[in-house]
Amino acid sequence: MINPYAPIEAKILDVIDENSAIKTYILKPSEPLVFDPGQFVMVGMPGVGESPFGVSSSCFDRDQLEVSVQIQPRGKNTTALHNARPGDTALVRGPFGNQYPMDYFKGREVYVVGGGVGMAPMRAVLLALLHEADQYKRIVLRYGARNPELRMYKDLCLSWETDPKIDVVYTVDVADSSWRHNVGVVTSIMKPEDIADVPNAVAVGCGPPIMLRFMVPLLLKMGFKPEHMYFSMEKNMSCGMGMCGHCRIGTYYVCKDGPVFTYDQISEFPDAWT
Ligand code: FES
Known part of the structure; x- marks a missing residue:
């Protein structure tokens, strides 16, 4: 089983310009990364950091995964990702969080x-x-x-x-x-x-x-x-593993208890809707 703390290398197979603000990265991890719809991964460029992204590709495609990266808010890692080219190597950890049933x-x-x-x-x-x-x-x-x-x-x-x-x-x-x-x-x-x-x-x-x-x-x-x-749900995720507390909605951590929630779970928490 993949250790979620240890990033694995992922070759960037292609970069697709979705629009002026978002690029999609097609990644080939060095070992199969099995995920389910709704889960997210941490992706970063070596030496720069990492950020959480919901996986946007099919869970039935076990050889590669895709994430879409928005340039804003401009951070070191998102800028590095936006400058990355096919053939470059990114780092991936995960998958994290729960999935759709x-x-x-x-x-x-x-x-x-x-x-x-x-x-x-x-x-x-x-x-x-x-x-x-x-x-x-x-x-x-x-x-x-x-x-x-x-x-x-x-x-x-x-x-x-x-x-x-x-x-x-x-x-x-x-x-x-x-x-x-x-x-x-x-x-x-x-x-x-x-x-x-x-x-x-x-x-x-x-x-x-x-x-x-x-x-x-x-x-x-x-x-x-x-x-x-x-x-x-999308909140300011950082560690992705329930350690830093940045991603709270009410009594939940989005990274650990979510990111998928039903309305009856979160309806009473105002911070879910801001
Ligand atoms: S991202 Fe750190 S606790 Fe959720």
Whole structure:
């Protein structure tokens, strides 16, 4: 078993410019790193430090993993990562945290809502769902970004538009002349008719706290049970192992008890939504 304290080398196979603020790194660890959707890894450049990133690739691909890195807030490590090139060596530790209960999702409608860079862990969930699409009753994605340029995974999102296994609707807050989908915040494309059997459906979401704040009452109004509303929470993670206390939400540590929480676990903690 891999020691979570000891980083392993990972060759950067490719670097994809998602947009002006985010790059995705395709990494090949020197030994297989087995993870589940929702988990995160610490990634850094040698001698610079490390930062936590939700894995955005498919858990069924055991040879490589992908993380998407936002340049802001500009730190030493994110700057070093943004300067890294294919062929360079990064360091990876993990995986850490809990995961989405994919087995529990089987036989249910799964309603995925992603906003901004929160699409990274949602991509891992969606790729896992689509890998075994016949196991799920329905797979739905509602994805919002600030503008068309800031969208992530553009080619994949385009391919999903014609994929009968997934029902997608996209929106941006501010459109340009190239945009042919919806305009408005992500909650404007979440409709009760999106889900047929809501008492049994599960919702999965990740995005900025403000988005989650508006999304929660809407999901409840749509009829989702609090224990069926799952969120990937993002807090200031540092050690990634429950040691530093930087990532608290109420009585929980996001790194150790999360990052995946159900609404009924965290609803009473104000710091979850700020
Ligand atoms: S990141 Fe250190 S306790 Fe969670």
